[in-house]
Amino acid sequence: MNKNQEKENVAKVVDAIQNYATAYKALNTLQIGDKKAFPIPIGDQKTGCIGEFYSYLYLASILEQGQRIDFGEHSQKVWDLKVVKDRDETIEKEKGDSNKPTVYHWIQVKTVSAYAKFRTLSPIHLKGELIENGDSFGTRFSLYVLHLNERLSPDGFWIFEKDTLYQIARNRGLNTKEKFSLKGIHCPDPQTPGSGSQNFEWDKYDKTGELLKVLSRY
Numbered sequence: 001m002n003k004n005q006e007k008e009n010v011a012k013v014v015d016a017i018q019n020y021a022t023a024y025k026a027l028n029t030l031q032i033g034d035k036k037a038f039p040i041p042i043g044d045q046k047t048g049c050i051g052e053f054y055s056y057l058y059l060a061s062i063l064e065q066g067q068r069i070d071f072g073e074h075s076q077k078v079w080d081l082k083v084v085k086d087r088d089e090t091i092e093k094e095k096g097d098s099n100k101p102t103v104y105h106w107i108q109v110k111t112v113s114a115y116a117k118f119r120t121l122s123p124i125h126l127k128g129e130l131i132e133n134g135d136s137f138g139t140r141f142s143l144y145v146l147h148l149n150e151r152l153s154p155d156g157f158w159i160f161e162k163d164t165l166y167q168i169a170r171n172r173g174l175n176t177k178e179k180f181s182l183k184g185i186h187c188p189d190p191q192t193p194g195s196g197s198q199n200f201e202w203d204k205y206d207k208t209g210e211l212l213k214v215l216s217r218y
Contacts, residue, residue, distance in 0.1 A: 041071040041080070051111025051146040052080050054154050054211065058144075059083060059107065061214045067104060077125045079141075081107040105140045112187045113148040119189060119196075121145065124182040126165055147187050156190040157211040158202055171199050 001009075027046060030038040039060075040053040052071065059069050059081060067085045083105035110121040124143060143165060147156030160168075166176050174180045188196030196202045 035071065039069070043074070047113050047148065047152070048109070048111050050148065050152055051144075051154075052109050054146060054157075054215070055081060055107065055109045055144045057218070058157075058207075058211050058214050059105075078108060079106040080109040083107075103139055105142065107142050107144055109144045109146070110187070111146045111148065113152060114150045114189075119147070119187040121185045121187055124165070124185060126162075126169065126176075126180060126182065145187055147190055149190075154211055154215070155208065156188060156206075157208045158200075158205045159207050160200075160205055164205070168199050 024046070027040075027049075031040050031042045031049065039056045041049050043049045056069055056071075063069070063083065064085075067083050070082050070084055072080045072082070082103050084101040084103050086101060108124065110124060112119045112121060141162040143160040145156075145158040145160070146154050149155045165182070169176050169180060169182060172182070174182075184197075185200070186195075186197045188202045190208070
């Protein structure tokens with residue numbers, strides 16, 4: 001490679017970085033803004049934040065009257081979004097806690113993009129007090145898995161409920177009575193039928209059409 005070619009290639013990389021920085025700053029500005037106006041969480045891992053944004057829009061389309069969606073903090077490992085409502089006296093009396101909003105639905109979100117070579121999800125955490133004790137109060141736990149295309153738009157969306165996830169874990173030889181996580185799980189490539197980790201029955205839990213229908217409203 002001659003000097004002129006090297007200089008031209010470096011300039012292309014620098015230009016791409018600057019364009020990326022512009023988009024990064026624009027997204028970050030929205031992330032730290034009013035959550036009611038811009039429903040996307042704060043965070044440096046932009047792919048994950050974008051996945052949570054799409055998940056928020058899907059959830060918002062199925063909310064019941066009086067419910068709202070809250071984002072989790074960085075310290076939360078079991079959930080990223082939760083559906084809450086002002087205190088439900090019946091449920092909160094049973095729980096013995098009348099000061100906090102009633103949680104109806106916990107959601108953990110995992111997102112990968114077409115730029116991820118192996119499309120490996122970060123560990124899926126499934127053991128925690130809110131999961132173990134939630135059912136007695138009518139609280140639901142779900143895992144949302146999103147695949148984003150090269151434009152970072154969703155082209156794959158799957159929803160798994162707690163019981164399904166526990167059965168998958170048992171099928172993989174995990175003891176669900178102890179602390180455990182599902183690790184090394186590969187998200188399917190929507191362009192490659194039959195891809196993705198086995199035991200997940202991805203086609204059965206595919207909700208891509210429902211998500212795209214929601215997004216078409218915007």
